[in-house]
Amino acid sequence: MESNQTSKKAIVVGAGLVGSLWAVFLARRGYQVEVYERRSDMRAAGYTGGRSINLAMSERGWKAIEKAGIREKIEKVAIPMPGRMIHSVEGELSFQPYGKAGEAIYSVSRGGLNLELLSIAGSFPNVQFFFDHRCLDADLERPVLTFEDTGTGAVKTVEAPLVFAADGAFSAVRYAIQKTDRFNYNQFYLEHGYKELSIPPDANGRHRIDPSALHIWPRGNFMLIALPNADGSFTCTLFLPFEGEVSFEKLTGNDAVNAFFKKYFADALPHMPTLLDDFWGNPTSSLVTVKCAPWQWQNRILLIGDAAHAIVPFYGQGMNAGFEDCTILDAMHDELDGDWSRIIPQFARERQPDGDAIAELAQRNFIEMRDLVGDPQFLLRKKIAARLHERHPDFLPVYSMVTFSNTPYHVALEEDDAQNRLFERVLRLEDAEHNWDGVEEVFGQWLNGKLNS
Ligand SMILES: Cc1cc2nc3c(=O)[nH]c(=O)nc-3n(C[C@H](O)[C@H](O)[C@H](O)COP(=O)(O)OP(=O)(O)OC[C@H]3O[C@@H](n4cnc5c(N)ncnc54)[C@H](O)[C@@H]3O)c2cc1C
Structure with missing residues (x-):
């Protein structure tokens, strides 16, 4: 009925x-x-x-x-964006795949x-x-x-x-x-707001930076990201606290905006000829x-x-x-x-x-993106997680579970808690990157503990 x-x-x-x-x-x-x-x-x-x-x-x-x-x-x-392209303050690039090849x-x-x-x-x-x-x-x-x-x-x-x-x-x-x-x-409102900015296409209508990645400029308490558009442009989003030392409230005029971008996003700035128009024309929105x-x-x-x-x-x-x-x-x-x-x-x-x-x-x-993607411990964790997944296909990094599967989100959250416990132990190992036997041992213990719980 x-x-x-x-x-x-x-x-x-x-x-x-x-x-x-x-x-x-x-x-x-x-x-x-x-x-x-x-x-x-x-x-x-x-x-x-x-x-x-x-x-x-x-x-x-x-x-x-x-x-x-x-x-x-x-x-x-x-x-398709198979990974993140991380931009350091010095303008160095590092690419981190989101998942396996093809994802x-x-x-x-x-x-x-x-x-x-x-x-x-x-x-x-x-x-x-x-x-x-x-x-x-x-x-x-x-x-x-x-x-x-x-x-x-x-x-x-x-x-x-x-x-x-x-x-x-x-x-x-x-x-x-x-x-x-x-x-x-x-x-619940985040103390951060966001503003849309853009990287227009180059003179030939092409992307000015690599379009096959989601670009991130992680800067601790704030970050800039850029996603490619089909027309050769990128939409950028600046996530920044509303108030405080480095914040939207401090960006009061053209000089302040230019200086801020020069200091923190120097490699992006030359690709943003419309920065000031975008900055003043677009709202600062809350999250x-x-x-x-x-x-x-x-x-x-x-x-x-x-x-x-x-x-x-x-x-x-x-x-x-x-x-x-x-x-x-x-x-x-x-x-x-x-x-x-x-x-x-x-x-x-x-x-x-x-x-x-x-x-x-x-x-x-948010914490991972703005902060940890630039952190060597975080990068090591990603590396070890990917390797564990290769060797034990049932072990799925949480990002993959959320992004590339239909596993219920509440299961992914439980797994996130469990994997945080695992990596807390793994990263305490001496030279975890090369100590694969040690990683396997901790992984085995974790798996057993997890199965028993
Ligand atoms: C900066 C930013 C980036 C994001 N990036 C991503 C991303 O990369 N991937 C992703 O999956 N999600 C992303 N999201 C989230 C995504 O935008 C939302 O989850 C999604 O738009 C929700 O869709 P919705 O239809 O539920 O709500 P909305 O998109 O908000 O649509 C609601 C609709 O209802 C209408 N409406 C509102 N009030 C009334 C009313 N009183 N009477 C009649 N109509 C009304 C509105 O006009 C609107 O058309 C992002 C969000 C933000 C803010």
Whole structure:
């Protein structure tokens, strides 16, 4: 029996990456889908690529995209990044592969991907979009959603027996649920902000630095990263504390910005002719983690994507996690015969520990990226982990587990804790790099201890 959906009607709030993908999944199952989005229709505006902000797509994202039927199309414009290119202060480069040969994360354009997803959702006759519709509130009891037409200011209500809230980190639907009894909510801002900058193509339209890597300039408490775009440019992101000795608040004018880049990112500076325009033209944005529970209200309203689990971007998993929400929900639809009164609570219960886990892993990876990637002990750990994986294929480095597998995030987090214990011991060995017998011995002990626990 399929409950809550006698008319098979579903409302999706938010047509960002997750909302538009989920609309495709619902449409394929024959639902009458209404999608409400506060922004205008980017298809009508004819998305041109514009300022191309990109995201790293990995296994979980690809799996969902494949199910939506657009993997091939996205793959054509995705740029493989098989590793990190670390830039030292002196400008020395070192390349660290992310996984085994053939494994890579992919740089994809956020706008381009969103546009593809909207286009495929829009190709279903059973999907109706309402752009320029901002959700103001949800009356949970009735249940109805209130929208404002941002063009005319008109306010209307929409009956909403089955709602998927994909309206992002500051979800209006979640805000309504937050006011109900026994809803837990935790919001945490990093002391760092970020600013998008760019490395434009060279005079021949080509990339100025190696496009087959995610570039990182780790500088202890802050860092610059750059992801390649298909048009020959790179989108760079500067992560820096808002306040303090070295911080956004200290970068008060052109001289300060130039001096800062000259001191810390000297090898990037010559490739950034638009630095000052970018710096003053682009906002300094904050980085929030949102954890909440339960992700649903009375088996009728479900939070998905950032609305349920907004995380910091340092594992490149926010979108991937949101896309995986769609894959898992879709599988549960099969498993539970489309009975939303069972799917919604089960999903909310089982998936939430994964949302919390990837939030934690993402915070840990920030420390790794900005700090440890330049640390010899960290590099040694990576080397030994890769070698252990070669010799014991069941031993998967946590980065690979998160990025190149579909292992639940909460399992990856447990493994991270366990591997931290392992490497704490391994790195205490004298000359661990060459003392392979010693490494194997510690590994054996760890494995046994782990199996016994
Ligand atoms: C700097 C940065 C870098 C990142 N890099 C990566 C990466 O490399 N890889 C990765 O996997 N993830 C990355 N992420 C995370 C990723 O951007 C998000 O996880 C992803 O966009 C979440 O998708 P979403 O659809 O849930 O939310 P959003 O993308 O925020 O979409 C929400 C949609 O809802 C609409 N909306 C909001 N409020 C309302 C309302 N009241 N009424 C109607 N509509 C509304 C919005 O206009 C928007 O279209 C990054 C994030 C940041 C900030």
